[in-house]
Amino acid sequence: MAEHRSIKSVTLAYFSGTGGTKAIVSCFQTLFTKLGITVNIAEISVDNLRHEAPPSELLLVFSPVYAFRLASIVERWIKKLPQTQNTLAAVISVSGGGEISPNTACRVHCKRLLTKKGYHLIYETMLVMPSNFAVQAERQLNLQLIHVMPQKAARIVTEILSGNINLTKPRHPDRFFAFMGNAEHFGAKMFGLFIRASEGCTQCGLCAQQCPMKNIQTQNGIPRFGFHCIWCLKCIYGCPHNALRPGILKFSVLKTGYHLTEMSEQAKSLCDMDDTPSKSILWQGVIDYLQQGSSAEPD
Numbered sequence: 340m341a342e343h344r345s346i347k348s349v350t351l352a353y354f355s356g357t358g359g360t361k362a363i364v365s366c367f368q369t370l371f372t373k374l375g376i377t378v379n380i381a382e383i384s385v386d387n388l389r390h391e392a393p394p395s396e397l398l399l400v401f402s403p404v405y406a407f408r409l410a411s412i413v414e415r416w417i418k419k420l421p422q423t424q425n426t427l428a429a430v431i432s433v434s435g436g437g438e439i440s441p442n443t444a445c446r447v448h449c450k451r452l453l454t455k456k457g458y459h460l461i462y463e464t465m466l467v468m469p470s471n472f473a474v475q476a477e478r479q480l481n482l483q484l485i486h487v488m489p490q491k492a493a494r495i496v497t498e499i500l501s502g503n504i505n506l507t508k509p510r511h512p513d514r515f516f517a518f519m520g521n522a523e524h525f526g527a528k529m530f531g532l533f534i535r536a537s538e539g540c541t542q543c544g545l546c547a548q549q550c551p552m553k554n555i556q557t558q559n560g561i562p563r564f565g566f567h568c569i570w571c572l573k574c575i576y577g578c579p580h581n582a583l584r585p586g587i588l589k590f591s592v593l594k595t596g597y598h599l600t601e602m603s604e605q606a607k608s609l610c611d612m613d614d615t616p617s618k619s620i621l622w623q624g625v626i627d628y629l630q631q632g633s634s635a636e637p638d
């Protein structure tokens with residue numbers, strides 16, 4: 340039986356491109372706050388790479404999965420953290436596909452970096468949100484993912500505070516894929532370099548303001564893209580006029596756009612008894628995730 344962990348303060352450090360991870364962090368913030376635990380939030384971007392994580396007893400790092408590993412900006416942020424001694428840490432990855440191969444090794448590199456910094460890892464897990472990359476599961480499945488997220492988050496908080504240790508072993512071949520995910524970093528830079536504003540651009544400048552990598556500059560109001568993109572898709576899906584077009588690797592952008600706020604509204608009217616509607620092999624990781632117990636009580 341695990342011992343109860345008495346924690347008074349947590350830091351929730353996260354990167355989010357299209358809002359899925361941010362929604363999860365906001366849910367964790369509410370849960371910890373309700374328990375009387377002080378919550379510090381550190382939103383990771385190129386602007387705050389040198390900022391220290393606010394001191395607390397537990398650091399939770401949240402990141403989307405990009406090409407079978409965590410966002411490169413999150414890895415860079417961890418590398419800049421000051422050395423610590425045995426501060427507790429947990430890593431929560433957020434994917435569109437679930438804890439399937441080759442995703443199972445996605446947290447390995449960040450865990451190693453945290454350990455090098457002196458953190459004591461106690462917990463890791465995968466949460467799933469609707470995919471923003473290339474293909475999406477059917478609508479009902481996406482709504483269910485959003486619907487169960489608060490229950491999954493409550494369960495994780497309960498487990499962490501109960502003193503449970505949850506450290507997983509990735510499948511061996513997946514370590515190779517996670518290592519190869521490094522190549523995606525170059526692909527991401529190329530992807531960003533070739534994004535163009537179409538005629539629909541109203542020169543509002545929102546993309547430049549919101550880019551977490553400061554990769555977009557405006558020249559006479561027209562957005563121009565540099566070589567620091569991490570392929571988070573925030574600019575393309577966030578453009579209010581749908582005016583940004585990828586020049587290469589076009590398959591990565593959902594033709595219908597990514598409408599998390601709209602899906603979240605629709606998910607509110609879903610009821611718990613809804614059957615998992617899909618039997619698609621492609622979304623097996625998502626189906627498995629939805630079928631795993633989603634009550635706040637650990638098994």
Ligand SMILES: Cc1cc2nc3c(=O)[nH]c(=O)nc-3n(C[C@H](O)[C@H](O)[C@H](O)COP(=O)(O)O)c2cc1C
Pocket residue numbers: 354355356357358359360361403404405406407408433434435436437442467468469470471472569570571572
């Ligand atoms: C460039 C890119 C690569 C991705 N690679 C993976 C992947 O390897 N496995 C996966 O399950 N999901 C992958 N995804 C999907 C995201 O992890 C998922 O949609 C996540 O919820 C996005 O989080 P965010 O909304 O906080 O940005 C990828 C998304 C992008 C943009």
